[in-house]
Amino acid sequence: MTYLRALGRACALAAFAFLSWFDVLVELIAFALLCVGLVFFLGPAVEWTRHRSATARTLAARWCDVEIAAPYQPEPPEPARERDGWYRDGNTLYKRAFWVRWQHRLTWALEDPAAGREFTWQLLNPLCTLALPVAVLLGGPAALRGYGRWTRWWIGARPPAKPHRAWLHQHxxxxxxxxxxxxxxxxxxxxxxxxxxxxxxxxxxxxxxxxxxxxxxxxxxxxxxxxxxxxxxxxxxPPPGLPVPRPDGLYQVGKQLYEEPFWPVQHARRRWVLGDxxxxxxxxxxxxxxxxxxxxxxxxxxxxxxxxxxxxxxxxxxxxxxxxxxxxxxxxxxxxxxxxxxxxxxxxxxxxxxxxxxxxxxxxxxxxxxxxxxTEASRLAHRVERLKQTRTDVTVTQAAELRRIERDLHDGIQSRLVAMGMKLGAVEALVDTDPAAAKRLAAELRASSSEALTELRVLIRGIHPPVLSERGLLDAVRALALDSPLKAQVTGSLPGRIEEPVEACTYFAVSELLGNAAKHGAGRVTIDVGFADDELTVVVTDDGPGGAVPARGSGLRGIERRLGGFDGRLTLTSPIGGPTRATVEIPCQIDPAPLSPKTSTSSETA
Structure with missing residues (x-):
């Protein structure tokens, strides 16, 4: 009776498995619609096929005695309305939460590693179950348990991926x-x-x-x-810019004149597309x-x-x-x-x-x-366009930094020095008539000078941290990790000293990334520093909730502007649910002079 029951379950599983090809057909149709611009079907199609996979996990638990947990990442949270009543997704505002919710769920469905495994299982499972009744006839219920393990391997929860995968899986x-x-x-x-x-x-x-x-x-x-x-x-x-009118206000394209810029823009875009x-x-x-x-x-x-x-x-x-x-x-x-x-x-x-x-x-x-x-021509054109943009960004950033330094000097150090000058005048007036009061004012002047010196050091540290000059970039990053409230680990090595401007740029970029991670609820962060092929690479990974977008915050945009002055780039990977991985890459040269003997290759702070 056990063999008959197992054989009946094997036949039922085989019949159920062929429904997976219907799911595959639905997903392929939705993907074809996505290719022609109809983007609303792929996400719901992927989520719909998950119901069949959930049924397969339930049947495997009941009939094969193999418990299979759902492998999917946590669902994205509901969009939060901002104070002005709009919903933000990146740098786009929406009046209703539907569009933001739909985009988040599409990303959640497609970027989940379990989605690819599930699609492969839908293709292979019907072929596997063709041999399942024969296997049950030969091996009995043990063959069903083997099928349950096969199903768990494909559509069950998995531990974190190891660096080396199985040969069969990889190929x-x-x-x-x-x-x-x-x-x-x-x-x-x-x-x-x-x-x-x-x-x-x-x-x-x-x-x-x-x-x-x-x-x-x-x-x-x-x-x-x-x-x-x-x-x-x-x-x-790069796309063409807007046409420039003539002194008489008309727009000229060849021998034709136009009163409005619409047709000149169309002609320029056509030449840009067809002439490329x-x-x-x-x-x-x-x-x-x-x-x-x-x-x-x-x-x-x-x-x-x-x-x-x-x-x-x-x-x-x-x-x-x-x-x-x-x-x-x-x-x-x-x-x-x-x-x-x-x-x-x-x-x-x-x-x-x-x-x-x-x-x-x-x-x-x-x-x-x-x-x-x-090609080389397109690379050169993109580089020229990028240099134009970064030149503007660097100019604006430098002007803002100069205004900040001027404001800090005017409102901080300058006011303290003016107060100290006034107190010195009072000391001169009291030194003969009231020596005790003059001594008290002199003590206050000493304390004020110490505070002014501390404030001046903080200001200088904001311009160029002394630890960079004394110990180099790697130890400066370790100092940031020690000051961070997160549990931070710094790994990597550098073969020498980086150019000082690049060191300062990288230092402030890492400082901003650590601040963002702490502000958004991360508990642990790893920082990996490396240099290869004349390029400095710093990878900052945190276990925060994810969902970071450069266009959403001024901090990340500030990092991009700062890196643009050195032809560097910031690559951000931050799926909803985390983790967030920020990669800073800057082309630079390195001085092969030996580093301090105190430099190590790894540090961890708690």
């Missing part, structure tokens, strides 16, 4: 990356054909259609970098990248399909037929011994198919970078 994930790059390149090809048709037939619509199509290409760039580590930058030239070489390189790449991706993916799929077909033929199909089975090009098999003899070859085919997937995925991304990445 299966790389196979998914290969297929993902191929799918995105095919989508880009379809939209590129549509853009060429619009350019050839309806030229006035070319600019918005091409700009809209660039979002598809940007998706391919972004995901290829996330999946393979091959960064593909945007190659497009990157636009045409995108079109060429949209035709070549799918061919190369297909050529790199087909051999892998063929080997895996050949090996999987062999296993299914030997162990799934053969037990149900009376005649011998055969999978090309091996001899016919009719016994378990013969199937066991041919099984290693099928496993070798599977291993040969999976082994090069990581390397092949990187080659696909590298080929995409050749056609979709920036």
């Amino acid at each position: 299966l994930e790389s196979l998914g990356h290969q297929c993902g790059i191929l799918a995105l390149s095919l989508v880009q090809l379809v939209f590129s054909v549509w853009q060429l048709i619009v350019i050839a037939g309806v030229l006035p619509l070319a600019t918005p259609v091409v700009l809209w199509g660039r979002t598809i290409t940007d998706t391919l760039r972004r995901e290829a970098g996330n999946w393979t580590g091959v960064r593909i930058g945007k190659p497009y030239l 070489r990157a636009t045409w390189r995108d079109f060429i790449g949209s035709g070549l990248i799918p061919l190369v991706s297909l050529a790199l993916t087909l051999p892998v799929v063929a080997l895996l399909g050949w090996g999987a077909f062999g296993l299914l033929t030997l162990w799934v199909w053969r037990p149900f037929v009376t005649s011998p089975v055969r999978w090309f090009p091996l001899p016919e098999v009719s016994t378990h011994l013969g199937a066991a003899a041919q099984t290693p070859l099928a496993l070798v085919l599977l291993a040969l198919g999976l082994a090069p997937t990581t390397w092949l995925a990187r080659q696909q991304a590298r080929f995409a970078r050749v056609w979709l990445g920036p």
Whole structure:
């Protein structure tokens, strides 16, 4: 009776598993709609498929005796209304909370690592359950428990990821990356054909259609970098500025004059889009990248399909037929011994198919970078544009800093010195008539001079901390960690002294990041300092609630402006629920002079 019950449960699980392919179809349709601009369906589709996964976890707990906890990250909190009645998301204000809530839930659903594992499980689980009734016939309830563990591994809660993953998991994930790059390149090809048709037939619509199509290409760039580590930058030239009118107030484009700037703006944007070489390189790449991706993916799929077909033929199909089975090009098999003899070859085919997937995925991304990445001309144009912007930011920041120093000197030190001068005059008047009162005033002057000296030191420390000059950047960061109310850990090493302006910039950036972490409820922070390839890198990670956006606060924008003066950049990763990871990167030179012998490579404060 136990075997019959287990067999019935196995058949029910197998039938239920095939509903996962319906979920996959729904998600693919929602993704296709996302590619054409209909963004409202993907998030609800992902959340809807989670109900089926929850049912699978419940059935595994009841029928397989394997408890499976939900693996998802905590749901995002409800949007908070600001005092003016509006809802803020980044630098955008909304009158209703619906849009903010929807965007947060979309990010929560798509950026959860469990979402990718769940999608893979939806694809593979029906194939696995094909063999489940046979496994139950051979192994009884133990086979059901094995299926429950398989389900828990895919859609159950997992401990924090370890630095080294299993070989099978890593290469299966790389196979998914290969297929993902191929799918995105095919989508880009379809939209590129549509853009060429619009350019050839309806030229006035070319600019918005091409700009809209660039979002598809940007998706391919972004995901290829996330999946393979091959960064593909945007190659497009900076957009044109607003047209400048003539002295008579008219706008001239060639030999045509316009009273309003609308048509000159349209002409300038069309020349910017169609005159940019990157636009045409995108079109060429949209035709070549799918061919190369297909050529790199087909051999892998063929080997895996050949090996999987062999296993299914030997162990799934053969037990149900009376005649011998055969999978090309091996001899016919009719016994378990013969199937066991041919099984290693099928496993070798599977291993040969999976082994090069990581390397092949990187080659696909590298080929995409050749056609979709920036050229030297576009890099130079972006650098000039960035230098213009950072020059303005640095000028404004320096003026504000000078005004702050002037205000602090005028309101602080200057007023104390004026009061001390007045007291000195009183001491001169009382020294002959009332020596006791003169002594009291002299003691007050001594205390005032000490306070003025302390205030002056604080002001100087705000301009350039003395610990930077005395000990260098690494020990200055450790001093910040000691003063921070958080439990801070500083790791890393520097081969010498960094340029002094870069040291000061990095010091104040780390100080601002620590202050933000403490202000927003973090309890622990790690700071890693490193230098490689003529670039200083500082990574600050805290366990706060996340949700930080540079446009939302003046502190992060101030860090970006400060780093812009040194051609540096701030990269912020702060999903809702945390953790927040801020990476400061500044190109600089280093003095290989030996550091102080007291410098160590790691410190921790509580």
